[in-house]
Amino acid sequence: MERLPGFRDFYPEPLPHQDVWSADARQYIFAKWRTAARCYGFREYDGPPLEPLELFTTKSGDEIVGQLYNFKDKGDREIALRPEMTPSLARMVAAHARNYRKPIKWFAIPQLFRYERQQKGRLREHFQFNADIIGETDPAADAELIALLIDTLRMFGLTAADFVIHLSSRNAWQDYFSARCHDHTKSYEFFQIVDKLEREDLAQSDEKLKALGFSLADVNRFIEAGEPTLELRAILENLAARGLADFVKVDYHVIRGLAYYTGPVFEAFDRKGEFRAIAGGGRYDNLVKLISGGKVDLPALGFGFGDVVLLELLKARGLLPNFDSPVEVFVLIEDEALRADSLKLVQALRAAGLAVEYPLTRTKPDKQFKRAQELKARHAVKVEADSQLRIRSLETRQETVALLAEAAIHLKG
Amino acid sequence: MERLPGFRDFYPEPLPHQDVWSADARQYIFAKWRTAARCYGFREYDGPPLEPLELFTTKSGDEIVGQLYNFKDKGDREIALRPEMTPSLARMVAAHARNYRKPIKWFAIPQLFRYERQQKGRLREHFQFNADIIGETDPAADAELIALLIDTLRMFGLTAADFVIHLSSRNAWQDYFSARCHDHTKSYEFFQIVDKLEREDLAQSDEKLKALGFSLADVNRFIEAGEPTLELRAILENLAARGLADFVKVDYHVIRGLAYYTGPVFEAFDRKGEFRAIAGGGRYDNLVKLISGGKVDLPALGFGFGDVVLLELLKARGLLPNFDSPVEVFVLIEDEALRADSLKLVQALRAAGLAVEYPLTRTKPDKQFKRAQELKARHAVKVEADSQLRIRSLETRQETVALLAEAAIHLKG
Secondary structure (H helix, E strand, O other), rough: OOOOOOOEEEEOOOOOOOEEEEEHHHHHHHHHHHHHHHHOOOOOOOOOOEEEHHHHHHHHOOHHHHHOOOEOOOOOOEEOOOOOOOHHHHHHHHHHHHHOOEEEOEEOEEEEEEEOHHHOOOEEEEEEEEEEOOOOHHHHHHHHHHHHHHHHHOOOOOOOOOEEEEEEEEHHHHHHHHHHHHOOHHHHHHHHHHHHOOOOOOOHHHHHHHHOOOOHHHHHHHHHHHHOHHHHHHHHHHHHHHOOOHEEOOOOOOOOOOOOOOOOOEEEEEEEOOOOEEEEEEEEEHHHHOOOOOOOOEEEEEEEHHHHHHHHHHHHHHOOOOOOOOOOOEOOOOOHHHHHHHHHHHHHHHHOOOOOOOOOOOOHHHHHHHHHHHHOEEEEEEEEOOEEEEEEOOOOOOEEEEEHHHHHHHOHH | OOOOOOOOOEEOOOOOOOOOEEHHHHHHHHHHHHHHHHHOOOOEOOOOEEEEEHHHHHOOOOOHHOOOOEEEEOOEEEEEEEOOOOHHHHHHHHHHHHHOOEEEEEEEEOEEEEEOOOOOOOOEEEEEEEEEEEEOOOOOHHHHHHHHHHHHHHOOOOOOOEEEEEEEEEEHHHHHHHHHOOOHHHHHHHHHHHHHOOOOOOOHHHHHHHHOOOHHHHHHHHHHHOOOHHHHHHHHHHHOOOOOOEEEEEEOOOOOOOOOOOOEEEEEEEEEOOOOOEEEEEEEOOOOHHHHHOOOOOEEEEEEEHHHHHHHHHOOOOOOOOOOOOOEEEEEEEOHHHHHHHHHHHHHHHHHOOOOOOOOOOOOHHHHHHHHHHHOOOOOOOOOOOOOOEEEOOOOOOOEEEEEHHHHHHHOO
16 A cells, blocks of 8 residues: 655655655754754744635635645535644634733744645645744844744754845835836736746746736846845844844845735745755734734734755755664673563663663574664673673773663763 | 634643643653653654555444545545554555564654544544554563553653553453354454443443353453463563563453454553543554555554643643743843844854843833743843843842853853
């Protein structure tokens, strides 16, 4: 029986097949995400992976349904697997905003799901580090969020030579649009064209822009000039004060296609341009109000940072560590008469926090020792007569003798 | 907009409402589960939350469909949200068993889903610590798995006064059945009656047993005698050698309703009998063969240990710690002229691994200090002229002065 197309199996390393993913690398990434968030004072939250379909259509319109895993449950409810975290966050914040001091700084590591029929061979799920600040309009919040993104990437060993944040502003584009067009119903289409400028055929973009009354040459001049708005200037100065100026640049190519962004927006790219965007986000000051049906009105901003591109990038830059087995001590049982004493030792060492393996059943001594080496245990330990213990370091090959009762002291650290 | 019934929102503590769950407690539980598994040499894996429906019906028969979140995806595939992890594990092991040395010791912490229409108000998802050993028939493997369960519970501060593992054997029941009935098609029904013996009306059970040719009195005598089989005796001796004898007792009431168990089975209960089973598991030597369509035949055993009953038990026994905000240092910015220098300090402290908060915007000094106290920061720190730093311990109220460049040294540890 096969797993579903677009879904991943995560195995312990070394990986048994190129078609599967590393559970160890996944945990490594999650742990770094959590550590970075914690340093920045962000608190963890999570919502359900299943939500009412309406939560997502309210935010993104009915077109989103074509990209969702959605169905009717046995209670006739229209439900969907979450394709993104922000609507759940807005729902949760709206429900209990009064109980939290603003600004709220929260993060989550949800698994997200998208069903796009045409994308055969592409993943239909991924994990995403989501960090959001809610309840602060000042660009200082945008800078704080971008600094978190930068420092999270740096925690993996990536440097300013590896990645850069492209900073842009929906406000700048809104002003550009408004100065040239008074029909605001066209702004979404205009933003969509700008969003695709670097990926689509230029002649085609030119034509589309003309149809809306714009000129590609003028749009390009605006992008080239890259004149930062006041709020972008404040963000850049804030990041510079932190010593992070090298990690960010203004780039008006970035506009973030989604309809709901309202202020500064940004995307993280690898410097060599080999991969898709590593992460992206921005301000969405109207979403909490929209999701709460007008009951709660709070400014907000956030980013999403997926595990797939990050993993590709870390592999390409040689920044993924080796994930060996966690075993620290291997207890050899060469004499079955000493099995009970050996089990007692295993128990004592584990109780002291050590990761311990031993042969579950009668096994030839040389096979046991080979197994200890395969597991890259630091020590092989053997119970001997008179409650004595023979400890062999598998690194230095040195042997020591200790009392059974003092085993943990000898083997820790 | 509301979340779906039976699903949980996880918020940072202190909880804003009794109807929501603690994301901090969840992380606390997951971390302990991972630490225990690591000590026992178990490696982490995970599969997709969505699987082909057939994976679950192959294992449990078509009746299971009534309890699943199942639907057709847009590619017309019959799929289901996983109600348990074991079928995915069997699928994964069957696919790549050759690449792993036996016994395989793996664990996972999946979220599992069940849709049971009648159970209004009850949860439809939970998280479950799953640990399995694959490729070993010897009862030493059963003992190792049960020891992991015991030590995991102990890591939360629970003692032999709080919980006990009820150990039983499908083989013992199979022998009991075979000695009295030669129609093996009736064994599943018989096991079901025994499984419900403690929950159902005795007269009703008696009647059902009679219909199958059994007697309640005789069944009860067998349970009362509780004569351990040879394999149970081996497990008990093994656990005794580890010093864990107080945590386990033979109880033939336990039989584990599911059809696929083949050997020793067990359930963990709180001693006071206030809660449902905390965890349960056993041997399922035929499942890998079944799931792999006969291609891979490996003995296996495992347990499932959910987060919901555990959390209730820990709360009831006062064993849940306080989950304060993670903030260690609060950087006060009383003079906006020093904001840039203060941001530099924030950055340096976070780079040193400290969890740091500061006011994002101009804030009155007394409000800042109050916020530092609310967050239970250990230190409040202020940049002063000449790159000097004033550090105030919020525990001892002591003040020290340090150089900006040495801030991290003063504030760590």
